[in-house]
Amino acid sequence: MERTDVRVRARRRDDLAACVDVLALVHAADGYPVNWPADPAGWLTVRGMTGAWVARRDGRIVGHVLLTAPAAGDVAPSLVAPDVSTVGRLFVSPAARGRRVGAALLARAAREAVLHGTRAVLDVVTTDTAAIALYERLGWEFLGPGRQEWGPGEWVDVRCYAAPRA
Template structure:
């Protein structure tokens, strides 16, 4: 049973909403959340010189934000595979007509954790990828154990572990994941 948002707000329950990222105001709010994530968790591993552009570059196919009580607290993006994306090459499964869709820029502010927001954002981006005929995949830096634990709780499959050289003399280990197979369509109308 779905609760009424007005009733949730009235009885003190936080109101959570997922929606498409829209405009510069959302990007600025996401950069603020990202700064708190970077300070708390070290994500992203290297703070981008232009964090707004870094975020906007993530949403080639779409980007979504999570709001908690009207405040942006999380983000996820979906794009086509690009340079440096390892999971699409490792996945190599029956890609269907669209191939792989890369899930990126997933983060939830430290003060908003514990509400299942990361899992909800992942569910949203997976639905979008599948609606486009894409299979969701992602890479995560091995030191980001909390993110890897989330993906594994959601039954994402570890495809492999690879090393990349991000700059001369700096090697980074990535864990590459693929979403579980989409549920088979049932011919039974229910």
């Protein structure tokens, strides 16, 4: 894995357009998000959000992650003790992969969760083997499988993880 300078900082309002551009590249390459949102910038600003961060490399945004309070129906929070925060909207530009961008974003989200007195959790569709490999390589604890409703009548199989304990 190539190491490069990646800086993670709090997302600003003026970052949203660049985040949407990166998200479009990810969607074209990987199909994430599964259903392209009608309002991608709005999709990146989730109700209950406690923070959002971007990864920058060479002066450009190359990744994104956010942290929220658990929402009704979230599977991962139900598999671990209360006092959790949910990691979401994690994506890395295809051109920036292999440079520890995802690891830096996850570490920031996990640290922020601890600062809020919570533990970061997430779920991932079972077919996203690259993301699963990343979480496991970084020591995220597998909590178990589940089924998550992603839309009216749309259910997906997920694997649920919790951030490593500090």
